[in-house]
Structures are given as C-alpha cells and as structure tokens.
Amino acid sequence: MFRVEETGLTEGFFAGRDRTRVSLLHFADDTIFFSKASLEHLQNLKIILLVFGQVSGLKINLEKSTILGINTGQELLSCLASVFYCRVSKWPLFYLGLPLGGNSKTIGFWDPVVERISRRLDGWKKTFLSLGGRITLIQSSLTHIPSYFLSLFKVPASIASKIDKLQRDSLWSGAGEGKKDHLIKWDVVSRPKELGGLGFGKTSLRNIALLGKWLWRFLRERSGLWHKVITSIYRTHPNGWDADIVVRWSHRCPWKAIAQVFRDFSPFVHLMVGNGEGIRFWEDHWWGNQTMCSHFAGLYRVISVKNLTVSNVIGNSFPLSWNLNFRHNLTNSKIDLLQSLMSSLSSVFFSPSLEDSRGWSLSSSGLFSLKSFFLVLSKVSNPILFLPAKFLWSSKAPSKVWLVAHGKVNTNDKLQLRRPYKSLCPQWCILCKGNGESIDHIFLHCPVTIGLWHKLFNLARLAWVSPKNIEDMLVVVFKGLGNSLRGKTLWQIACLTLLWMVWQERNNRIFEDKERTEEMLWDLILFYSSLYASCTTGFRGIPLSVLQLNWTAVCTSKV
Numbered sequence: 001m002f003r004v005e006e007t008g009l010t011e012g013f014f015a016g017r018d019r020t021r022v023s024l025l026h027f028a029d030d031t032i033f034f035s036k037a038s039l040e041h042l043q044n045l046k047i048i049l050l051v052f053g054q055v056s057g058l059k060i061n062l063e064k065s066t067i068l069g070i071n072t073g074q075e076l077l078s079c080l081a082s083v084f085y086c087r088v089s090k091w092p093l094f095y096l097g098l099p100l101g102g103n104s105k106t107i108g109f110w111d112p113v114v115e116r117i118s119r120r121l122d123g124w125k126k127t128f129l130s131l132g133g134r135i136t137l138i139q140s141s142l143t144h145i146p147s148y149f150l151s152l153f154k155v156p157a158s159i160a161s162k163i164d165k166l167q168r169d170s171l172w173s174g175a176g177e178g179k180k181d182h183l184i185k186w187d188v189v190s191r192p193k194e195l196g197g198l199g200f201g202k203t204s205l206r207n208i209a210l211l212g213k214w215l216w217r218f219l220r221e222r223s224g225l226w227h228k229v230i231t232s233i234y235r236t237h238p239n240g241w242d243a244d245i246v247v248r249w250s251h252r253c254p255w256k257a258i259a260q261v262f263r264d265f266s267p268f269v270h271l272m273v274g275n276g277e278g279i280r281f282w283e284d285h286w287w288g289n290q291t292m293c294s295h296f297a298g299l300y301r302v303i304s305v306k307n308l309t310v311s312n313v314i315g316n317s318f319p320l321s322w323n324l325n326f327r328h329n330l331t332n333s334k335i336d337l338l339q340s341l342m343s344s345l346s347s348v349f350f351s352p353s354l355e356d357s358r359g360w361s362l363s364s365s366g367l368f369s370l371k372s373f374f375l376v377l378s379k380v381s382n383p384i385l386f387l388p389a390k391f392l393w394s395s396k397a398p399s400k401v402w403l404v405a406h407g408k409v410n411t412n413d414k415l416q417l418r419r420p421y422k423s424l425c426p427q428w429c430i431l432c433k434g435n436g437e438s439i440d441h442i443f444l445h446c447p448v449t450i451g452l453w454h455k456l457f458n459l460a461r462l463a464w465v466s467p468k469n470i471e472d473m474l475v476v477v478f479k480g481l482g483n484s485l486r487g488k489t490l491w492q493i494a495c496l497t498l499l500w501m502v503w504q505e506r507n508n509r510i511f512e513d514k515e516r517t518e519e520m521l522w523d524l525i526l527f528y529s530s531l532y533a534s535c536t537t538g539f540r541g542i543p544l545s546v547l548q549l550n551w552t553a554v555c556t557s558k559v
C-alpha cells in the first residue's frame with residue numbers, strides 16, 4: 001500500500017502539520033480506506049484490492065462495503081460508489097462498534113450504551129436473585145459495548161447519572177420488596193471495596209480512568225500511527241510525552257476530552273532519568289520534591305531559553321557541564337541560589353545508554369493499571385471513610401453481612417418508619433421478647449446476642465464490655481485470637497458470622513416461626529466461622545475438623 005502511495009496511484013489523507021499519511025485502518029476483518037474523492041484514485045484502489053484478493057485468496061465483499069463522503073457532493077459520491085458497486089451511507093460510521101463522526105456530547109449518541117445496560121439488567125429475573133447475585137449482575141453490565149464507549153468518549157453528566165440509576169434500581173429490587181427501598185446511599189454503595197463499598201464505581205469516575213489509559217499509552221507507543229497523528233495535529237510538550245495541550249477547536253474530537261484528564265493523571269506519573277533527553281530540566285518534576293522552576297523560581301525568571309531538556313542543561317555524564325544561559329548577570333542572591341541548585345544535583349544519577357522513561361506511581365510494577373487509577377479517583381471524591389473496609393472484605397462471609405455492618409437492614413423500627421403496614425410487632429424484639437428492635441439492640445444489646453458475644457470473647461480469654469453502637473464494635477480491632485494472619489482473619493470472620501447468625505435467627509423466628517436455642521446458635525457460629533475461614537488462603541491445608549475443634553491452637557501454631 002505504501003509503495004502504491006508513493007507512486008501517486010492512491011493517496012489517503014494527511015493529518016496535521018507533519019502531514020502524517022493515513023491511508024487505511026485495519027482491525028480483524030474490518031478495514032477503512034481513505035482516498036481522495038477522485039474517480040481515478042478509486043479505480044486504482046479497486047484494482048489494488050482485486051489483485052490483493054487474487055494473491056492472498058481472501059475475498060473482498062464489495063456488497064457489504066459502504067462509501068462515505070467528507071465535504072463531497074451527493075452526486076459525485078453516488079458516481080464513486082458505482083465504481084465499487086457499493087452503497088452510499090451517512091455519518092456516523094460504525095467501526096468496531098463505535099460511531100465515528102458522531103457527536104459524543106449529544107444524548108442520542110449514547111443510546112446504544114444505555115440500551116445495552118438496561119437490557120442486561122432487565123434480562124434477568126432479578127427478584128429471584130440474592131443480593132450477591134444482583135451485585136454480580138451489575139458488575140457484569142458494564143462490559144463490552146459500554147466499556148468501549150466509556151474508554152474513548154467523555155460521558156455527559158446526565159448519561160452517567162442515568163447509568164448509575166439503572167444500576168442502583170437494580171440493586172435494590174429484591175424479592176418481596178415491592179416498592180424499592182434504597183437502603184444505603186449510592187455514594188457509599190458505589191465505592192470501591194477497599195473504601196467500604198460494593199465496588200461498582202461511579203460511571204463518571206470509571207470514564208476518567210478509562211480515558212487516562214490513553215494518556216499512558218501515549219507515553220509508551222510513540223512509534224504508533226495513532227501517536228503520530230495526534231502529535232501532528234495537536235502537538236505535545238517539548239519533552240514529547242505530555243499531552244496536556246489545550247485542544248481549542250473541534251468540540252467533537254475525542255482527544256480533547258482525553259487531554260483534559262491529564263490534570264488528574266499526571267500526579268501519578270514519575271520520571272526515571274536515563275540520558276536526560278526526554279525530560280525538561282526546569283518544567284518537569286524529575287528531581288527532589290518539586291519542579292526546578294518552582295523550587296528555583298528566581299533563576300527560572302532570568303534564564304534565556306525555556307523548555308530545555310536535562311541533557312541540554314547539564315549534560316548526562318560527569319562532571320556536569322551546566323549550560324544555563326541567563327539573560328543578564330546574576331545578583332549575589334541569585335548566585336547563592338545557583339550554588340544551592342548545583343549542589344542539590346550532586347547526587348543525580350544518569351544512565352546515558354538508556355532512554356528516559358516514565359513510571360506509574362500507584363503500582364509496584366510501575367505500569368499503569370486501570371484499577372489503581374480508578375481507586376485513587378474514588379478516594380478523592382470520597383474523603384470521609386468510617387467503615388473498616390478491610391474488615392468487611394477480607395472474609396468470605398455472605399454479602400448481606402455487608403448490609404448488617406452498615407446498619408442498613410430492615411429492622412422493625414426502620415420498617416415502621418418506611419412502611420407502617422408491613423411491620424409485624426413494632427417496639428418488640430423477637431429474640432428476647434422485649435424492648436424495641438433496633439440495629440444496636442439486635443446486634444449488640446439484646447440479651448440473646450450479648451450471650452453470644454460473651455461466648456466468643458470467653459473463647460479468646462478476653463473480658464468484654466458492650467460498646468454503644470455497632471460502628472464502634474466493628475472499628476475496634478480486638479486481638480482476640482492473636483496477632484498472626486490466621487488469628488486476625490478468624491476473629492474478623494467470627495464477628496461477622498455472629499452478626500449474620502443473629503440476623504438469620506431473627507428472620508427465622510419472624511417469618512418461619514422457627515426458634516433455635518442460644519446453644520444451637522453458638523454451635524452454628526463456630527461451625528460457619530470455621531468453614532468460611534478454611535476457604536481463605538491463611539488456613540489452606542488445615543482440615544475443617546481440626547480447625548473447628550480448637551481455634552486458639554490453630555491460630556497460634558507456627559505451621
């Protein structure tokens with residue numbers, strides 16, 4: 001193809017100031033050819049395709065092909081289409097499932113995404129799914145097409161909240177709930193698990209993280225055609241890496257939205273100095289805890305040339321060469337500043353044979369990960385965290401425990417407020433047949449529950465005073481079974497299982513009219529805690545029967 005272009009038989013188009021040539025895009029079995037709107041060029045292209053078909057044995061299906069014009073009259077276009085016996089179609093063109101030439105700021109552009117998500121969420125008999133099942137369903141609703149769109153286009157706020165709402169409604173549409181109760185604010189639910197949520201993430205933040213991936217790839221794929229086209233059209237910083245140039249024109253251009261993510265993205269990229277040719281001495285943050293231009297602002301004001309690379313200014317081998325070029329003679333105070341600059345760089349380390357590179361600060365490998373970027377974005381927007389997130393997720397307890405821990409199960413006093421008709425016996429706890437039922441009562445202060453907590457603390461040889469509320473209970477870390485990984489894990493699991501068992505018992509008594517004794521409950525807590533624990537890595541290889549018999553021994557043993 002390139003050889004053909006050089007002979008002028010076909011041309012493609014040229015992008016930007018470097019006149020980067022783009023003649024075809026090809027992925028899997030979809031190909032786009034770009035050509036001048038001239039009969040001659042298209043006839044040449046047709047011949048090339050026919051020859052290619054003969055040589056390779058691949059058949060090109062012209063009937064499935066379409067032709068689209070850019071600033072081309074309808075008549076000319078129909079005439080050109082007749083060369084290929086193909087249809088004339090209209091923008092946007094769908095390529096790999098994405099509309100090219102559409103306007104991502106319009107609501108209609110996002111219809112396929114919203115439709116896909118809502119179809120997926122509605123396609124299931126949600127009411128028969130457990131909370132855990134619904135969580136999985138929601139997590140899977142953002143696959144394929146929606147992720148595709150979100151990874152290339154900036155989602156308008158109204159669409160983002162529409163997607164969030166679809167997921168939210170779906171989460172709380174459990175059996176027998178009739179009218180939907182949203183038990184916990186979406187803000188909390190959508191947090192990553194590490195921050196005490198269920199990990200769906202806000203659509204708008206997921207979008208930013210996905211767009212950020214292009215900025216990372218932009219740093220790494222500098223020989224790719226897409227990198228050349230972007231650089232040719234929009235330019236980069238003189239260091240050749242950073243893409244935070246202001247894209248003023250063309251509101252439709254996806255790169256504009258991506259370039260705007262740079263502000264969120266760049267704090268997590270660090271520079272690794274090799275030969276110093278790809279890092280700007282003054283403007284990039286490559287040494288110490290801030291950029292040279294802000295640390296030595298007095299000097300920066302009087303240098304004559306900006307945007308110089310590290311190797312331009314100080315060379316990349318020892319002794320350093322110091323090519324600073326000031327606009328006028330330095331005052332005494334500036335000379336002091338210069339001295340301090342020089343001495344601060346005395347321990348800088350170069351590897352002249354290596355290119356400069358950039359690393360992602362949020363992962364140990366130094367490579368960008370979507371998850372880490374998304375997590376840090378979510379942290380910024382969720383500054384207040386009160387729940388012991390690790391506590392909740394390091395165990396294998398069922399997801400309803402998560403509701404319990406957030407104090408958000410429908411106890412009688414809550415039901416009474418929401419739906420007076422549904423509450424069975426207001427002001428009455430079915431476990432102790434007295435007092436009012438509230439989260440704190442049922443999980444902490446009810447005599448039946450207190451009995452169970454005492455048994456758990458006795459087992460760990462600890463005295464226990466009941467805290468005021470359930471949040472306090474979960475925040476305090478009791479070293480009940482020792483400081484080992486096993487001890488901590490098992491203790492957490494036991495606490496969650498206790499909460500879970502109490503809740504089960506309460507429901508069984510109300511809805512099934514079945515009652516278990518405190519002793520039976522305690523046996524179940526011991527059994528299920530051991531079972532959940534044996535599923536975790538720390539207890540691998542220990543038979544359930546052994547674990548169940550003596551927690552303390554298993555947790556303190558070295559093996």
Ligand SMILES: [Zn+2]
Binds near residue numbers: 430431432434441445
């Ligand atoms: Zn009670």
